[in-house]
Amino acid sequence: MPSQILVESGTIVTFKTSGGTAVLTLTSLNASAGRASASADLGATRAGRYRVRVKTRFGAAPTAGTPVRVYLATSADNTTFDGGADMPAGDGAMSDAEILSQLEFVGSMPVNNVTTAQEWSREIEIGTRYARVVVFNGTNQALSSTAGDHEVSLEPIITEAQ
Numbered sequence: 001m002p003s004q005i006l007v008e009s010g011t012i013v014t015f016k017t018s019g020g021t022a023v024l025t026l027t028s029l030n031a032s033a034g035r036a037s038a039s040a041d042l043g044a045t046r047a048g049r050y051r052v053r054v055k056t057r058f059g060a061a062p063t064a065g066t067p068v069r070v071y072l073a074t075s076a077d078n079t080t081f082d083g084g085a086d087m088p089a090g091d092g093a094m095s096d097a098e099i100l101s102q103l104e105f106v107g108s109m110p111v112n113n114v115t116t117a118q119e120w121s122r123e124i125e126i127g128t129r130y131a132r133v134v135v136f137n138g139t140n141q142a143l144s145s146t147a148g149d150h151e152v153s154l155e156p157i158i159t160e161a162q
Helices: 097-102
Strands: 005-009 013-016 033-036 049-056 067-075 104-110 118-125 130-137 151-161
Touching: 049 067, 049 104, 067 118, 097 130, 104 118, 130 151
Parallel strands: none
Antiparallel strands: 005 151, 013 151, 033 130, 049 118, 049 151, 067 104, 067 130
16 A cells, blocks of 8 residues: 655656747747647656646736736647647647637736746646647737747656555
8 A cells, every 4th residue: 555645747848949849939929929839749658737837038028917828739649639720730820819719728827027037837637648839929019039038848747656
């Protein structure tokens, strides 16, 4: 019989312009615009719970409290994702903001009135093997034009009984 339940972190999945698990180009994402990532394979055997972490920066200070919203589009087969045919084929602009209601809402990051890096995180459950991140800039300013300023990561949270 287990005497302890421990939590450990798995291999982090990253979504960024280059060098990540999957491509997500958030550079210069305009106000009131969205962007979807390419898909990431979370593995046939995977954690059920993840910490979603968002790091971003703005080119000009946005109005405090306005949101950057984060969503997930998931798939069991890496072909049919939430949002269907209206989702871009890979890393791409969201042409229809109405599609967001068909995605899993991760959370809303209320931003500060600064141009320095801002970070936010939330724990969620993901039940499928493949995932795409969608970021919608609901602020009044564009994100910075520097690729290294932007990253979304999924950190597996693994519960282990010992």
